[in-house]
Amino acid sequence: MMLLTVYGVVSIAFLALWIKHRSVSLYNQKMAIKLGSMKGSLSDTSDKLDLLSRGVDTILSDAPEVHDLLGVHRSLESAESLLFNQGIPISNSESCAIASHATKLLLKHYPETGGETSEPIPGLIPLAKRLAAILTEAEMKAEDIEISAGEHRRLGEILHLVSRFDWAADCFQRANELDPDDESSLRSLSEIRRQSGDLVALDRTLERLLAIVPDDVEALQEQLVLLEGRDDERIERNEKRLEALGIGLESFEEEIEISGITKRAREYEVGEKFGPGIISSASVLTKKAEKQLILGEVGIALETVSLAIEADAQFGPAWSLKARLMAAQGKPVKEAVKCLRRANALGEYTVIFESEILEKDGRSDAAIEVLAEHLERTPIDSEARGRLSQLWLSKGSIDSSKAILDDAPEECWDSTTMNVMKGRLSLVQSEEHRDETGKLDPIAVIDSLVSFDRAIEIDRESGLAWLGRARALRYQGALDEAEVALVRARRLIPDHPSIPLEEAQLCIEIGHLEQANSLSLEATRTLKNSPTVPFIRGIISARLGRLEEAKKLFSTSLEIQPEHVRARLNRASAALLCDDLETALDDANLLVQTRPNHQLARLRRSEILMNQGDWTSAEIELRDLLEINPNHSLGLVHLGTCMIAMGKSEQAEKPLNKAIEANPHLSEAWYQRGLLYLDFGKSDEALSDFESAVSSDPQHIDARLRIAAILHERDDVEKAALAWRRVLDVDPQSKLARRRLEECRALHKSSEPIIPKD
Numbered sequence: 145m146m147l148l149t150v151y152g153v154v155s156i157a158f159l160a161l162w163i164k165h166r167s168v169s170l171y172n173q174k175m176a177i178k179l180g181s182m183k184g185s186l187s188d189t190s191d192k193l194d195l196l197s198r199g200v201d202t203i204l205s206d207a208p209e210v211h212d213l214l215g216v217h218r219s220l221e222s223a224e225s226l227l228f229n230q231g232i233p234i235s236n237s238e239s240c241a242i243a244s245h246a247t248k249l250l251l252k253h254y255p256e257t258g259g260e261t262s263e264p265i266p267g268l269i270p271l272a273k274r275l276a277a278i279l280t281e282a283e284m285k286a287e288d289i290e291i292s293a294g295e296h297r298r299l300g301e302i303l304h305l306v307s308r309f310d311w312a313a314d315c316f317q318r319a320n321e322l323d324p325d326d327e328s329s330l331r332s333l334s335e336i337r338r339q340s341g342d343l344v345a346l347d348r349t350l351e352r353l354l355a356i357v358p359d360d361v362e363a364l365q366e367q368l369v370l371l372e373g374r375d376d377e378r379i380e381r382n383e384k385r386l387e388a389l390g391i392g393l394e395s396f397e398e399e400i401e402i403s404g405i406t407k408r409a410r411e412y413e414v415g416e417k418f419g420p421g422i423i424s425s426a427s428v429l430t431k432k433a434e435k436q437l438i439l440g441e442v443g444i445a446l447e448t449v450s451l452a453i454e455a456d457a458q459f460g461p462a463w464s465l466k467a468r469l470m471a472a473q474g475k476p477v478k479e480a481v482k483c484l485r486r487a488n489a490l491g492e493y494t495v496i497f498e499s500e501i502l503e504k505d506g507r508s509d510a511a512i513e514v515l516a517e518h519l520e521r522t523p524i525d526s527e528a529r530g531r532l533s534q535l536w537l538s539k540g541s542i543d544s545s546k547a548i549l550d551d552a553p554e555e556c557w558d559s560t561t562m563n564v565m566k567g568r569l570s571l572v573q574s575e576e577h578r579d580e581t582g583k584l585d586p587i588a589v590i591d592s593l594v595s596f597d598r599a600i601e602i603d604r605e606s607g608l609a610w611l612g613r614a615r616a617l618r619y620q621g622a623l624d625e626a627e628v629a630l631v632r633a634r635r636l637i638p639d640h641p642s643i644p645l646e647e648a649q650l651c652i653e654i655g656h657l658e659q660a661n662s663l664s665l666e667a668t669r670t671l672k673n674s675p676t677v678p679f680i681r682g683i684i685s686a687r688l689g690r691l692e693e694a695k696k697l698f699s700t701s702l703e704i705q706p707e708h709v710r711a712r713l714n715r716a717s718a719a720l721l722c723d724d725l726e727t728a729l730d731d732a733n734l735l736v737q738t739r740p741n742h743q744l745a746r747l748r749r750s751e752i753l754m755n756q757g758d759w760t761s762a763e764i765e766l767r768d769l770l771e772i773n774p775n776h777s778l779g780l781v782h783l784g785t786c787m788i789a790m791g792k793s794e795q796a797e798k799p800l801n802k803a804i805e806a807n808p809h810l811s812e813a814w815y816q817r818g819l820l821y822l823d824f825g826k827s828d829e830a831l832s833d834f835e836s837a838v839s840s841d842p843q844h845i846d847a848r849l850r851i852a853a854i855l856h857e858r859d860d861v862e863k864a865a866l867a868w869r870r871v872l873d874v875d876p877q878s879k880l881a882r883r884r885l886e887e888c889r890a891l892h893k894s895s896e897p898i899i900p901k902d
Contacts, residue, residue, distance in 0.1 A: 526559030607637030
């Protein structure tokens with residue numbers, strides 16, 4: 145029984161083990177089948193991925209920049225994971241760093257395009273949308289992204305392309321904050337403001353744009369439309385600037401008219417609010433009188449402003465306008481000044497106009513006293529200080545004029561008037577230096593240009609600043625820039641009497657003498673007693689070869705202003721060319737006595753003495769000149785000429801050599817040394833110097849005659865004939881050259897060999 149029981153238990157155990165083994169075997173078979181199937185699936189998937197990868201590489205092989213966008217995609221995935229999906233809070237600085245890194249990777253695929261918006265590469269737009277979504281979800285602003293101004297602008301451009309206008313505007317504004325001189329950001333920002341209809345923000349953006357590009361016509365015109373109906377001083381500024389640029393305002397006449405209607409309506413509202421029509425009626429009558437004054441109806445305007453004063457005797461602008469009208473009508477100055485004092489007591493600014501009235505009445509000392517008393521009370525009044533400086537300058541007291549500016553407080557120099565006066569004084573200083581020495585002071589000209597540029601920077605509609613800039617540029621020889629500045633000045637202050645004078649002088653510099661003559665005649669009508677007008681006309685006549693007429697015009701200028709240095713110097717030159725040596729010498733003597741350092745005056749005096757044959761006095765004058773300027777090339781040449789004429793040829797070579805060393809392109813120096821070598825019997829050296837003179841000045845007829853004569857004497861027929869032909873090219877009327885050329889032809893024919901005939 146026990147054995148049977150043991151056998152039974154063992155049998156059952158073996159059966160259980162067999163069943164278990166069977167089950168495990170079946171499971172293993174199933175797992176092997178599944179693993180085989182999975183391996184096949186993985187192999188198929190790997191093949192598909194490999195095929196896909198090779199296909200992508202093949203398709204994008206010609207567009208590697210698109211292939212590189214995968215890195216941007218991974219960066220955005222990482223940014224999203226770090227910012228939103230990891231479940232761990234991170235600091236603001238870390239968030240900004242993560243977003244900045246992703247933004248920089250995106251911008252690498254949207255490079256700088258020189259100010260023009262470029263077309264993004266395919267695939268960049270979806271990534272830009274995703275970046276915008278990340279930044280919006282992270283509640284960031286443009287200032288949180290740590291990138292440069294240019295990168296902010298490019299980010300704004302690409303976000304503008306994906307229609308994320310809020311973020312684009314924020315980026316453009318941030319770019320402008322980082323780089324205030326970047327106009328492209330402001331142009332893009334103005335486009336967004338324009339599309340969104342935010343006119344107030346658009347006005348601010350255009351104002352910032354005009355601060356960078358003050359002459360942008362489209363911005364000026366658009367801002368005029370935006371300011372329609374508003375009482376804003378920028379309307380007048382933009383209109384003046386457009387007129388200065390030569391742009392008509394016809395398209396804005398309706399807006400200007402509407403603005404005037406709106407302004408009158410506001411004045412009426414003010415009158416109804418603050419009083420029973422008194423302020424409104426006085427204001428309306430005063431403005432009506434101003435319009436009548438503009439139309440030239442002075443008498444009617446005076447009656448209208450009197451009605452305004454009757455309506456409200458405490459209305460200051462009416463008293464001020466009455467003073468102007470009385471001055472225009474030629475009423476007694478005391479009455480006009482009394483009206484101005486009344487207006488001043490009512491709070492009006494009248495000191496400038498009071499000084500102008502007194503000056504026109506010939507009481508310049510009283511005008512100066514009025515301004516000086518005002519500046520003692522209000523030293524920071526830059527307009528009054530500039531006006532006082534101008535009055536001192538017109539009286540010829542340059543030191544007093546300069547002292548007024550030097551005593552000005554620092555805050556006064558943010559004024560156009562002050563900078564214009566400083567520039568004018570610098571020009572006067574340079575012109576004084578020219579009257580003393582014959583040359584402009586270049587440092588003073590540069591200082592004046594800096595002052596005028598500063599004045600234009602403060603007020604771009606200052607016609608006087610543009611006029612001064614034109615003169616400074618003309619003194620520097622920048623004639624094209626001077627012409628541009630002068631055109632602008634004429635548009636801003638068309639009736640200023642100095643405009644045609646400056647234009648005439650610029651035309652003389654350019655060589656347009658006929659135009660300069662017509663401009664000088666225009667100036668004659670407005671400046672009858674100015675010595676500059678006949679002086680400029682004399683210069684034009686001299687350039688045209690009308691020397692007698694030029695001499696008379698210079699004499700007229702000297703009758704008006706006897707101390708006019710340039711008029712006297714030019715009259716001496718014209719008289720010398722007209723063989724009026726007595727007048728020429730008198731002018732030159734007076735200049736040398738009053739301006740002993742004027743080099744050109746001494747040179748002209750030496751030339752006159754040489755023409756009179758007074759070689760000894762000419763030598764003394766030239767040596768005095770060379771003491772002032774040892775390298776004065778023409779002075780050295782004339783000294784050599786004097787030495788030759790006085791029979792001191794051995795002393796002439798040294799100054800002539802020095803003149804050639806100082807100015808190798810001075811043809812007269814080469815010519816005079818050639819004459820010296822002829823005296824020494826050195827014909828080869830003389831010929832070389834005469835050729836150098838012709839090389840420096842192809843029209844030097846005397847040098848060409850000497851060359852031809854030397855070759856003719858050497859019996860070099862062909863070269864001599866060629867030299868005589870070149871003389872005739874310069875002077876076709878030369879009888880000597882024509883006769884010598886015929887001699888050369890005759891010699892050439894007689895020297896031809898006789899060929900025997902068969």
